[in-house]
Amino acid sequence: MNDTATLPGFADPVHDAQRAFRALLDALARPGRIHRLPPPLRAVPGLGPAAAALALTLVDFETPVWLAPSCAPAAGFLRFHCGCPIVTEPEQAAFAFACGFAELPVLERFALGTEEEPERAATLVVEAAALGEGRALRLRGPGIAGECRTHIGGLDDEWLAARAMLHALYPCGLDLFVTCAERVCGLPRTTRIEPPCAPAEA
Amino acid sequence: MHEAGYNFAYLDEQTKRAIRRGLLKAVAIPGHQVPFASREMPLPYGWGTGGIQLTAALLGREDVLKVIDQGADDTTNAVSIRRFFARTAGVATTTRVVEATLIQTRHRIPEAPLAEGQIVVFQVPIPEPLRWMEASERETRRMHALKEYGLMHVSLYEDVARHGRIAKTYDYPVMVAGRYLMSPSPIPKFDNPKLDRSPALQLFGAGRERRLYAVPPYTEVNSLDFDDHPFTVERWSQPCALCGATDSYLDEIITDDAGTRMLVCSDTDHCGARRAERPAEECTP
Numbered sequence A: 001m002n003d004t005a006t007l008p009g010f011a012d013p014v015h016d017a018q019r020a021f022r023a024l025l026d027a028l029a030r031p032g033r034i035h036r037l038p039p040p041l042r043a044v045p046g047l048g049p050a051a052a053a054l055a056l057t058l059v060d061f062e063t064p065v066w067l068a069p070s071c072a073p074a075a076g077f078l079r080f081h082c083g084c085p086i087v088t089e090p091e092q093a094a095f096a097f098a099c100g101f102a103e104l105p106v107l108e109r110f111a112l113g114t115e116e117e118p119e120r121a122a123t124l125v126v127e128a129a130a131l132g133e134g135r136a137l138r139l140r141g142p143g144i145a146g147e148c149r150t151h152i153g154g155l156d157d158e159w160l161a162a163r164a165m166l167h168a169l170y171p172c173g174l175d176l177f178v179t180c181a182e183r184v185c186g187l188p189r190t191t192r193i194e195p196p197c198a199p200a201e202a
Numbered sequence B: 001m002h003e004a005g006y007n008f009a010y011l012d013e014q015t016k017r018a019i020r021r022g023l024l025k026a027v028a029i030p031g032h033q034v035p036f037a038s039r040e041m042p043l044p045y046g047w048g049t050g051g052i053q054l055t056a057a058l059l060g061r062e063d064v065l066k067v068i069d070q071g072a073d074d075t076t077n078a079v080s081i082r083r084f085f086a087r088t089a090g091v092a093t094t095t096r097v098v099e100a101t102l103i104q105t106r107h108r109i110p111e112a113p114l115a116e117g118q119i120v121v122f123q124v125p126i127p128e129p130l131r132w133m134e135a136s137e138r139e140t141r142r143m144h145a146l147k148e149y150g151l152m153h154v155s156l157y158e159d160v161a162r163h164g165r166i167a168k169t170y171d172y173p174v175m176v177a178g179r180y181l182m183s184p185s186p187i188p189k190f191d192n193p194k195l196d197r198s199p200a201l202q203l204f205g206a207g208r209e210r211r212l213y214a215v216p217p218y219t220e221v222n223s224l225d226f227d228d229h230p231f232t233v234e235r236w237s238q239p240c241a242l243c244g245a246t247d248s249y250l251d252e253i254i255t256d257d258a259g260t261r262m263l264v265c266s267d268t269d270h271c272g273a274r275r276a277e278r279p280a281e282e283c284t285p
Helices: A002-006 A013-029 A049-058 A069-082 A157-169 B013-028 B049-058 B076-088 B137-146 B150-163 B189-195 B268-277
Strands: A034-036 A065-067 A095-099 A123-127 A131-140 A147-152 A175-180 A183-187 B064-069 B102-106 B119-123 B174-176 B180-182 B201-206 B211-215 B221-223 B250-254 B261-265
Touching (some): A013 A034, A013 A049, A013 B049, A013 B201, A049 A069, A049 A095, A049 A183, A049 B013, A065 A069, A069 A095, A131 A175, A175 B013, B013 B201, B049 B076, B049 B102, B049 B119, B049 B211, B064 B076, B189 B221
Parallel strands (some): A095 A123, B064 B102, B102 B119, B119 B201
Antiparallel strands (some): A034 A183, A175 A183, B250 B261
16 A cells, blocks of 8 residues: 555656646636646556646645545555545545546535635546547536537546536536546536537547 | 745745645636635735735746736836746746736736736735625625625615716726626726636735635626616827827826826836837827
8 A cells, every 4th residue: 555655756846846737727727628747757556647746736735635446556655745634535535536437426425615615625636538539528618718629538428417417506516637647638617518418520 | 047045936835736726726716716825925915925926836937927017017016026036936037928928917907918828917905896895704705605796786886876987997896707706906997808708817816815816718707887887998088198009008197397297008018019110200209
């Protein structure tokens, strides 16, 4: 379990974290655009390079982390580099990491924030089967001029419908980063994936 | 190179991380004020400490920074903040909007159109638009939670009843993405239309009040008004005395003890660029 603690983090902690943050900020400010994050020096078991970079950039002792079963090997790495508590209940987590959407529990189990403090909602980081290819999605909302398209692999209708249910709770909701190897795409709670089953187009 | 003895861009990494998390949540909830643990900075509150902390959390070695104060690149606040980051982060600085990747501003939005990939950081003294009507933070938070903004409409209506028009000329309240009432910081209402669907990412930092908030690109920002008193911006009867611009925000400058006045562009970069483009003889006032 603690084996991963000895793995190195960023080659240049200050500047790699800054570059990763700017990519994440732009990813969330312009949903659907795919960005590349500076990876950690070595592969981290349980996390893709982008997910590990996100953790090194944003996670610390103030942000409890929930790990899906296949991300569990990264617990030692996260404890050592980020100093974050690892929690077993999704509702306690500020960040949740999963490999594939099927690994996530019912979304309402995560902290969705409150009407007065919607910023207390969790951020989900999900490693997708593919990014930039796979299922075509149409996105609308703040950060998007009109509408845009993106492709995410491994998303099913059921999960998209469950996410769409959260729109009624706005400003509460969940913010999502979809990662795939070194790439990341942001889907904040304001982004509407409409219609959920858009036909794939070239 | 940045000056030794400091972390890159002055703030420590843990503070930056907390601000970065706050900024991501602010982007995810456009117009909502996110609390953050504002630090003591080497200049007093009211001099742009909120904006500086946001800039410090954002800034990277490749960034080109522009800082403006009331539109001008050469006023005390702008010069000292620009110099602060040139020393603590070693970043390139500029006065040209087109060259800048990051623009920190006090009380103006540049006249030149902003582009995708640019970030504007606003210095905010009072982030809460309802504060002058409701002193309690608990109450104003509740109002935002319930989207209960009647008080602001009443305040604007009282203006109409008293003055025949909405008298607010700066810090003119806006609705962001149809959900949150937001203070655009004390920019003149002339700049409000530039907030709407801007291709740039707009971030707001209030150091003393410990709040940050954001307007993502291409997000609808509407200035509050009434059907019979629509929102309008300032107009001037004369063009800029230096560059002849008729479409920019003008400042009144008193030029001697006799009270002689001239109207000139508040955006010095815009005015200078326009004068540089034109033949010399046309520029004389």
